[in-house]
Each structure stands twice: as structure tokens, then as C-alpha cells.
Amino acid sequence: MHNSFYIELIDLDDGLEDIHKFITNENKSLLIRGKSGTGRTTLALEIAKSHLNKFEVIFISRNISINNLHSRFPWTKEILKSYNIVSINTNPDFILSEASVILNTLMNTLSNRIQKIEDPFIPVKEKPRPFIILEIWDNITKELHNNDIIRIQKILSSLIDKNGGFIIFLTENMDNTDMDNLVDGIITLDQSFYKSYRLREMQIYKLKGTGINRSKIAFTLSNGMFRTFSPLSHKINFDKKNNFIFLPNKEKIFSTGNQRLDNKLQGGFKKGSIISVEIEEEVDRFAFVPIFVPLVLNFVSQSYGALVISAWDQNTLAVTRYIKPFVNKKFLNKYFKIIGKGNQIKKDKKSSEKMPSYIIPGIEGNFINTFNFWEKEYEELRTRTDGCLVTVDFSFVELQYQNEILDIQKAIINFSSNIRSSNDLLVMVSRPNYKSLEVMKSISDIHLKLLEFNGAVMLAAIKPQFFLYNVQTDQNAGYPRSYLIDSS
């Protein structure tokens, strides 16, 4: 249960902050451009949601009923009163579709806004200012000349100004027009495709009088809500640490330690499977922590082994600091091993601290010797457990043993074969353009990729194409955990 509801509690960085400041700065109009299906209406409603303390939302749309709107956006029940949804028949043959009639309707709506008295004994609030979402702007303007469009826009602006309101124009027209100079802010929504996945992007072109901190922001419309993707936070809250709560492994499946990932992978990673993870150059190494650490902790916390072969350039402390505080020490000593630079205990004569037994110093020599050493440690750990996870970053192995590429490639194949036959789990990591990556990709059962999109880190399942997630660090769990948001 714990894993199923934490998603709702997470505190995310809001990529709409600049837009909210822009509205608070007493601007009057915003143009949202985007083709059909890019999320213009969802964004407009999402923006409106944050300003309900001052504004009352009026939604002017074509042929939409309250039920229709609420079934499309269930969260708008709190935002939109039925009497503030103005539905206009935009059928071109229909007399009421003419611009003047629509303007009249708008004026009537503004002057007839209704405030409901809930408690007659508390002070009546000032009538909230109108926040108009004009979904039918294109319908109003499509048969009009440019000068008429500008005139209508000016009439609307003065109407809004008189009522202290704010208006959002939604348009499918992606071209620059004279209107660009008349509105206070302009946003464009767009979408592109990566493999079979959709990537959505918001571009902020202009926000009058407001600094733009992020001008390109990735977002999702998952569950009918507009949510921006923020850059991955490197912060792990060590002050509020908890022991890791494991997700039990099943007979034929190892859990990933993340409920959402398990759900998408039909339970987790199959025992005996080989996972390759490609990390793009733009994504820093930390991105692996909120995904990889729960996997290691999930193994160790339920008496399964985890062997981490650390990159030769880094201290093992860079990995163990995310593991040690969150699991029972006895379990750590018994079921966890990390091979790497073991000199993280400072050579202080007065210090009686010993190097923990789970840190295995790497050996000097050629790759074959090193690989044999890894296999020996794996076999030894295997004698103590019913299942084992092994992880290694082969791009750093390649860098360390640049003259032994062929041996490394053979080792990948042999190691995979060995782990597959033992029903264990091998997670191999590499950066693009390394020879080992090609071998890894071809022999792995699942190929994952960590990529950068407008500053956000995305996790894509490339083989098979199960999911595309935005990765966030969950600050509420008390241990390293990723918070994954569907990109859709």
C-alpha cells in the first residue's frame, strides 16, 4: 500500500511558476498556441486552478456540456461552476456562430456572473475577477479580416480590463500574427515522438514583465492533468531516513523495488534475465541512483545477494552512501558486496574504524584477471543466497582496459550466460558509442535508456517498448526512491 499512494504526496517543482508570477503581475492576456491534442485546454485549466483565490473561471467553448467537461477533466469539478461554462454552437451555418453574437454572449456572461451565498452571516466576498478561457477564438476569427480580428481582440481586452480579469486565448494557428503584439504572454505547445512514445514540450516565448527561468519545459497530460517535468533533484533527505521497505520477490520474478516499474514490467525482472541500461552523455551519473539503489536495497533487505562492481574512477563511498543508511547492518554485511576503490577510510592513526567487510578492494592486473576475480566474488556470494543481482558499468571497464575490448565483449557474453543459467539478474550499464553497449543491447532481455529532454531525465524502455517515464527523486520516502511520471 505504501508504494501505491506515495505518488500523490510527492512535492514537485512547478514548471508553471513563471506563468503564475506573470498572472500575479497584473497582466491581462495569454495566448496558448498548439495543434489539436497538444494540451492547450488542459494547460489553461491547470493555470486557472492556481488562481482561484482571486479569479472565477469562465470557460467559453464549443458544444461542450458540464458532464462532458467533467468526464474529460474530473479535477475541474472544483474549478468550474456549471453556470460558468458557456457553450456556443460553432457550426458555420448557425447564426449564433457569428463573432458579434459570441462577443455579446461573452459580455452578458461577464455582467451576469453569479456568486452563491453559502453562509449568510459571514462577510460576502468581493465578486471574484473573471478568468476567461476562450477555447473558440479560432472559430470567432476564422472568417474575419485581420483588422477585424485586431478590433475584436481590443474589445475583449478592454472588457477584461474593465472587469479586472484575465483571458487566455487558445489557438491552433502556429504562425506569428499581429495578435502576438497585443497579448501579454505567448506559449506554444508541441509534441514529438521518440520510438513509440510521445514527448510533450511547452515553449514560453513571452511573459510581459516576468523573468523566464525555463523557456522550454517538458510535460505530460497523463490522467488528463498537465504536469511539468522538472530537472532531477540530486537531494536525498538523509535527515528523515527510514529503513527501505522491500517489495517481495516472486517465484520467477525479482521486484525492481519500485511499484510503478514493477507494474509496467508485469511484476518486475524475470529471474535469469539480462538488463542493459544506456545512459546518454547529457544525463549525469546520479540519475541511476533513484532507480538502481532501490533495486539493490530490495535484494539485500530480503536476504538476496547484491554484487556491485563500482566504476574504477570513483570511490565506493559514492555508491554505499546511498545504501548503507537504509538497510540493516547484518543484512548489509551478509548479502552485499561492492568491488572498487576501498580507500574511503582515511588513514588516520587514531581512528579505530575498519573498512566494512562488504567493500572488496579491486585487484591490479589485466582484464581477464579482474573478470575472474569478479566471478569468484559472485560465486562466493551466490553460496549464501537464493538469488543474486550483479551490476557493472562496462563503459568505465572499457576506459580502464582500452586494449582488451575483445576480452571485455567475451566477458559480457560469458557473464550473461552464467547469470542466466543461475536464474540471477545482471544489470549492465554503458554510455553510447562504447563497443560493449552494442553487445549488451544484443544479448539483453530488456534494454533501458536514460535520456535528457528539456533538462528533465527520462527513462525509456527501448526493448520491449513498455514505458517512457520522467524520473524524479522522491524526497518523502526516507530512502533513495524514484518517482516516475508517465509521459503521455
Add this chain to the structure above:
Amino acid sequence: MTSIHEFTTDFRSLLDKKRFEEQTIDGQSGFYDKTEQVFVPENVFANLLGNIGPKYQPSNAEIQRMINTSSKRVSNTLKNTYKNSKDSYAQIFLSYLSHKFLIENQNHPRNMVILYIDLVGSTALTAILNPAELSMIIRIFCQEISICISRYFGYVLKYAGDAVIGFFPEVSTLSRENLYQHAIKCAFYMEKLLDESINEILFQNGYPKLKSRIAIDAGENQIIILGSEPDLLGHVISRAAKIMSKATPNNIIIGDNVFRYLNDSIKVKFPVKDKFMLFETGEIYPIYISN
């Protein structure tokens, strides 16, 4: 003319069709107040009128219930006062009832009791409260006093800064003696209300306690319409305002025109006799002060 006694049972008769339009919004039936541009659901109206409607000779238990309800209202208002908020709808509606009565009875001289109540030391309050807090407290005071006047068969004539002026017109359903006694009881109830409800809640919320003084007189007044606003014109209304100067904090002062009609059990509550000379007429007018 609508009898004020009836309005809790048949509130529709109180609603002017030009101003109140029956509507159903979001599945709720109620009335759209065109002047205020607000929708008042029927159940909210019922709640409102149940709490402001007149009570004929309320028992001690009923008075205590009214005090308890007032405490809840005051507490709620303290929590729900917004930066740019207006009067409560209860106050707006009470003003509407008052205007309605005056317009229906305009140009007729009418015998009525006039009640003045004002806050004592409100200038000192400005020194310790910020303007928002002060206006909130005066708003609370005015609302509770207005409801109190309505409960005792009266109407609010106007608010004048930190003062409320109420009037209790003679109606066929109440004898003059009964009406005057109601007005006096209303004044005593105001003191109790201030002490046990308003001041209690203000104190609990860290605000200073309020003091008031009340002056009551009776006689004939002319109802006139000045511009669009109805008002009262006459000797009595100015006399009531003037005798107020003789009142000390937390005292009620009444003119002889009222005193004469009271029964002995109420007269004893005004043991101090004084007199007031009206400069315009040279008349010496007896006044009586509560202890």
C-alpha cells in the same frame, strides 16, 4: 403591509419580485438577488430568516440559545473576514427589509421607538488595532446589533460609523406598551450580547473588549425618501441622538415618552432620573438611566 410576525413561516412574501428572481442553479432552488448579484439557495434563506426573525417575548432559554448562536457567528466571522470583503448577506437583507418597510409606509407620520447604540472609545481602538481589524470588529458589532434589533420587532435605519440606529414601528399586531417593552428588552439583550457573546469571543481571540451606550426614545416620525434612500424625519429622532450624550458606558438611557408606558417591573431598572433641556424648544425633558 406584511406583518413582521409572519416572515419566518412565509419568507417568499418578503421577497420583492423585482429584486428576487426564483432560480435553480446547480440543482439547488433559491433566489437570485439582482441588486447584489448573488444567488441565495432556499435552505440558506431559511437559515437566515430563522436566525433574524422576530421572537415574541423570548424565554430565558431562547435568549441563551440566541447568545450561543451569536457566539458561533462572531467566531466564524473572525475566521472568514477577507481583505476586500463586504457586509454579510444577513446585514444586506436586514437593510433590504428596513428599506422595504419604509418605502411601503412613506409619507405617513408613524409612531415608533428609536434606538441609538454606539461604541464607546472606538477612537482609542484605532490606536491599538490596524484598520482591517477595526473594520472587522465594527462589522461584527453592527451585524450582531442588527440581528438583535430584528429579533425584537425592529428595523435598522442606518449605520453611522460605529453607531447603529434602529426603529421599532407600531404595528397592529403589537400594543404600544408591548412594543416599547420589546425595545427596552432589546436594549438589555444588546448589553448581554455584547458581554457574553461579542466580547467573550473577541477576548478569546486576543482583541480588546467593547463598550457601548444606548439611548431610546419614542414618538411620531415622518418617513421620507431622500434620493433613493428612505429616512426618518422628526423631533424624536434628533431627541434620541441628543440624550445619548447623557449616557455613560454600558448604560441605557430612555426618554420619558418611553418610560411612561413601561410597567413597574421594567421601570425599576432605570433608577436614575435626570433631565435634558432641548435648546430648540426650551423644553425640559425627563430621562431615565439604567444602573
